Amino acid sequence: MTLTELIQRIQHSFGKGGSKDEAKSRLLLVLQDDRLGLTAEEKEALRQDILEAIRKHLKIDAEGFTMEFVSSPTDQNKMHVSAPVQVGRGPANFSK
Amino acid sequence: MSGRAIVVTSGKGGVGKTTATANIGLGLASQGKKVVLIDGDIGLRNLDLILGVENRVVYNIVDVVSGRCQPRQALVKDKRISSLFLMPASQIDEKDAINTDQMRDLSAQLKEEFDFVLIDCPAGIEQGFRNTVAAADEAIVVTTPDVSPVRDADRVIGLLQSSLGEPQLIINRMSMDMVKRGDMLDQQDVLDILAVRLLGIVPEDEAVVIAGNKGAPVVLNGGSPSGDAYGRIARRILGEDVPIPELNGHNSLAKRLGRILFGR
Incomplete structure (x- = not known):
């Protein structure tokens, strides 16, 4: 038995690491979309609008910009936006 | 008397709605309640078969709403528990043979005489679903711990919330072995999601x-x-505080060790 196998077996014995974790995360993701009822185009438009809105005020790295919808038992239906802000020394980097 | 009309629904077919309706109905009746089960699946009659009363069906729900017979004539009395009755579906009519108002009226009429009107909803979210939901005061959603039934249950819960309010959930066909192995969503997973x-x-x-x-x-x-x-x-529906046994797949230490050493 390799160490990886042993770890997997320990995880399984606690009901973890099985295929249900994949089922749960896939469901949470797909249900977010189902519940929002937004088309792919509408989501992209929203993404662009938020990206532009932030860019008006801050220098951000568009590559690293992400927008995702998450659901958990405690906070249902939240939108998480992550924007890597490029901050230098001195005054804030306003692009205007 | 005004009874409670409860629709049993799921979205996805094949998860055990009809079986659940029959068992809950018999469970309530054996607690002394007067119960009528309505088979709302017009064109695909099955509740009679699950209950074992298929040989005694004469009239059906479509006969009742179209005035060919009185509701009393269509009701099939259970031979095991005398306070349980079935209003059978029609097997030959189209599924839109009944409209929402007719279903609502029938339910209201039956509620006068029965403590519980349990309505077995057809699969899907079309007219048959809308009819049975319109005829109910409360809803029970049945799902199995699999990805597609859970997704469909979520859709149905969303639709119910805008009409009947918060439904209650039954998770059917839970396999303890698979839950213990981590290969099946457990009750907490399903509740986290739904x-x-x-x-x-x-x-x-x-x-x-x-x-x-x-x-x-x-x-x-x-x-x-x-x-x-x-x-x-059934006892929980009657308001009794009956704990739900923990089926979250916690293994004993010995079993865990066995699995670690010898695999599954």
């Missing part, structure tokens, strides 16, 4: 298949895990 109140968990049980073969629902014979689960569900 965020509704849990009415009960029915374990995977061969007895359900045998009961279907015989037309004698599991709740009638004590001792089967699924029959006992339905018995507890």
Whole structure:
């Protein structure tokens, strides 16, 4: 038995690491979309609008910009936006 | 008297709606309640077969709403528990043979005489779903711990919330072995995803298949895990505080060690 196998077996014995974790995360993701009822185009438009809105005020790295919808038992239906802000020394980097 | 009309629904077909309706109905009736089950699946009649009363069906729900007979004439009385009745579906009519108002009126009429009107909803979210939901005051959603039924249950819960309010959930066909291995969503997983109140968990049980073969629902014979689960569900519906057994797949230490050393 390799160490990886042993770890997997320990995880399984606690009901973890099985295929249900994949089922749960896939469901949470797909249900977010189902519940929002937004088309792919509408989501992209929203993404662009938020990206532009932030860019008006801050220098951000568009590559690293992400927008995702998450659901958990405690906070249902939240939108998480992550924007890597490029901050230098001195005054804030306003692009205007 | 004004009884409670409860629709049993799921979105996805094949998750055990009809079996659940039959067992909950018998469970409530065996607690002394007067219960009528309405088979709302027009064109695909099955509740009579699950209950084992198929040979005694004369008239059906379409005959009643189209005035060919009185509701009383269509009701089939259960021979085992005399306070349980079935309003059978029609097997030959189209599924849109009844409209929402007719269904609502029938339910209201039956509520005058019965403590519980349990309505078995057809699969899907079309007219048959809308009719049975319109005729109900409360809803029970049945799902199995699989990805597509859970997704469809979520859709149905969304639709119900805008009409009947918060439904209650039954998780059917839970396999303890698979949950323990981490290969099946457990009750907490399903509740995390669907965020509704849990009415009960029915374990995977061969007895359900045998009961279907015989037309004698599991709740009638004590001792089967699924029959006992339905018995507890019926008591919860009656307002009793019956705890839901933890089926979250926690293994004993010895079992865990065994699995670690010798695999599954």
